[in-house]
Amino acid sequence: MKGTVADKQPRLGLRERNKLDKITRIRDAALELFESKGFDAATTREIAEVADVGIGTVFMYADDKRDLLFLVFNDVLDKVVDEAFARVDGRKALSSQVAAVFGHFYEAFHQRAKLARILLRELVFFSEGKQAERFLTNRNRILTGLERLVAQAADKGKIRASEAPAEVAKAFFFLYSGEVRLWLSAPTPDLEQGVKRLQQTFSLLGRGLGESAR
Structure with a gap:
């Protein structure tokens, strides 16, 4: 057996x-x-x-209560990062791929919207604490994953960008950071509408990159 x-x-x-x-x-x-x-x-x-x-x-x-908040979310983020990049459909346009990645984060935050708002509030300049290193590791994993998607899209001719993949990855990440906060600021965040809005914002960046779906 x-x-x-x-x-x-x-x-x-x-x-x-x-x-x-x-x-x-x-x-x-x-x-x-x-x-x-x-x-x-x-x-x-x-x-x-x-x-x-x-x-x-x-x-x-945990160093303090703020650190405890990140202890609560670190396990969730570990799993979300793994799943988000494991399910990317490389046949789609880059902006759609990235929207799908961050859609996983929207789903996780939607389940605990109240705590997610606090997490994003406390996230500013979060670099110290026993849970900080693990949290920052996940952020770097996200940026590395995005950079890989951008590089693959460039290699396949899906985008025409002179900027380095790392810089394009940061642009997507910063757009997400703003959009997710705007979405969570609503009294009752609508998951479907939030992801749709995120896709629209990413599509604007995609057009600037000369995006193609081929």
Whole structure:
């Protein structure tokens, strides 16, 4: 009988399992309190109490409440980045490919719109904290993935741009950063309309790049 995937994965030792359990409880407690009380009203001490850990344990994994917010989202973003670039249809125009990538982020944020607004608010100049490195790694993964899509589109003659792929990738990313904030600013963000608007904005950039769907 063939072994399962779980059988083939290395088993965690007791110390690693305890660490994972604590991180999971802290993350779940932070999510629960951020959603029930609001980010500003929730305290790290309350999060520690709900997670049934000491306040010192919380600070082992996050520097402050802001860092805890990113702890909550980092697992989500890890998965979203993986899925977004794994499902790109290279036959489509570049602007449509990039819109599809960021559509995954819109879907994730739509599920927790209230927290997503706070995440984007707290994101400004976020470079310090135990969760910062992981978050910034995901941002770099996004930019690298976009750069790859741009380079592939250029190689296939889908765009005619003299700018380096990295610069075009940044342009798409910055447009997304503005559009997602505008979308989330609505009392009840409409997912379909948000993604449609994003596609329209990306199409403007695509036309400037001499985009072709061939």
